[in-house]
Amino acid sequence: MQGFLEAFCIIESKKKGQSILSIKDKVYTWSIEDSDKAGTLASGKICKTYVTDDLTTLLENNAVKYMIIIINFVIRTVVSLIMAFCGCDTESIKLQFVTNVVFICQFFNTGVLPMLCTANLTG
Secondary structure, three states: OOOHHHHHHHHHHHHHHOOHHHHOOOOEEEEOOOOOOOOOEEEEOOOHHHHHHHHHHHHHHHHHHHHHHHHHHHHHHHHHHHHHHOOOOOHHHHHHHHHHHHHHHHHHHHHHHHHHHHOOOOO
């Protein structure tokens, strides 16, 4: 939902300190200015879609954010455990390898995956 209806719902949710959920089931009445039905009144829950979309977007964004953090933690832990069992000649070579692998995995996880998830791949 964009444009006038989105702005209207945002303004309505900020009136009198209401929460955004309070306008979800509010019924609005307006007059139709069409040539066939001039002066006719119509009513509906015009902010229901806006509230539902807003809450869904908030939930999905937070889910993706925390999934990236969890996956990065798992990647770092798994790489460290693998390197503990792998025999490296020196400690500095082991730390260098762990640092490089963790960096590449976390870069892919936090940089490339969100970009691919939001990409418009139609056509």
